Amino acid sequence: MTTNVVIVDDQPLVRLGFRMVLNATDDIRVVGEAGDGATGVRVTQQLTPDVVLMDIRMPGLNGVDATRTICATAATSRVLVLTTFDLDEYAFASLKAGASGFLLKDVRPDELLGAIRAVAAGDAVVSPRITRELLNRHAASLRTAEERADEPDPTAALTPREREVLLEVAAGLTNAEIAQRLVLAEATVKTHVTRILSKLDLRDRVQAVIFTYKHGLPRR
Incomplete structure (x- = not known):
């Protein structure tokens, strides 16, 4: 094509x-x-x-x-x-x-x-690692935990495993690295990432990294 x-x-x-x-x-x-x-x-x-x-x-x-x-x-x-x-x-x-x-x-x-x-x-x-550096440089523009206190859990639609994979994506790991860390098949990780992006209405991995920072999710 x-x-x-x-x-x-x-x-x-x-x-x-x-x-x-x-x-x-x-x-x-x-x-x-x-x-x-x-x-x-x-x-x-x-x-x-x-x-x-x-x-x-x-x-x-x-x-x-x-x-x-x-x-x-x-x-x-x-x-x-x-x-x-x-x-x-x-x-x-x-x-x-x-x-x-x-x-x-x-x-x-x-x-x-x-x-x-x-x-x-x-x-x-x-690279998510570069994205994280960009986000760190602009951390002041992101909302604080107090500002997010009354908001619903942004990851409520995810399964516990999908949330775990999301945090690994935010840490800058590739699918292969996530598979090794979580003891999963790489194809399984890819499926999880696809479902995460769909459930959270995100365009790609870059937007997933931004999502975790925007909502103050834990970082490794």
């Missing part, structure tokens, strides 16, 4: 470079481009691509706000944010807005292609 991609970046040469790399493959096709966030939203809504490569710093509507709008109005399109620096101050905001991950703009071609394929398949391309 072909993965359709829209590129949103205010630099024409950057769009050209990405387009050349993507269109050189058999399974990825660039179906649209935009030079600013507002146009990117319109193009995405019109074309409903599988993946949107989204720059963050653009004139007018920035990539964070464009990502938020796309994730709210184009449910089948996943956003992969492009940043200049590894821990760009806007990366966390993009993840909270619904992005499935972020990449550096100097990413190698094979990494870019792998990331697009992963996101199109419903996975995330940001």
Whole structure:
């Protein structure tokens, strides 16, 4: 199957470079481009691509706000944010807005292609460990335990084992590492993760990590 991609970046040469790399493959096709966030939203809504490569710093509507709008109005399109620096101050905001991950703009071609394929398949391309570092840097913006005291248990829909797996995901472990730690088959862990994301209405593992921090769940 072909993965359709829209590129949103205010630099024409950057769009050209990405387009050349993507269109050189058999399974990825660039179906649209935009030079600013507002146009990117319109193009995405019109074309409903599988993946949107989204720059963050653009004139007018920035990539964070464009990502938020796309994730709210184009449910089948996943956003992969492009940043200049590894821990760009806007990366966390993009993840909270619904992005499935972020990449550096100097990413190698094979990494870019792998990331697009992963996101199109419903996975995330940001290591949970990196996500945790981003969250730690912005811990002040998260609610305190006192502010959450009267809220119902956010994991009530999960089984005890699923909750256990969720906490391991939040700790940054891969399925293989979780399987080893909990003495489970890796396929079983994968099934648990899929059910967790479905029950909690989360897009991917990145959003699962954010969920645990947002609700103050225990961390290892």
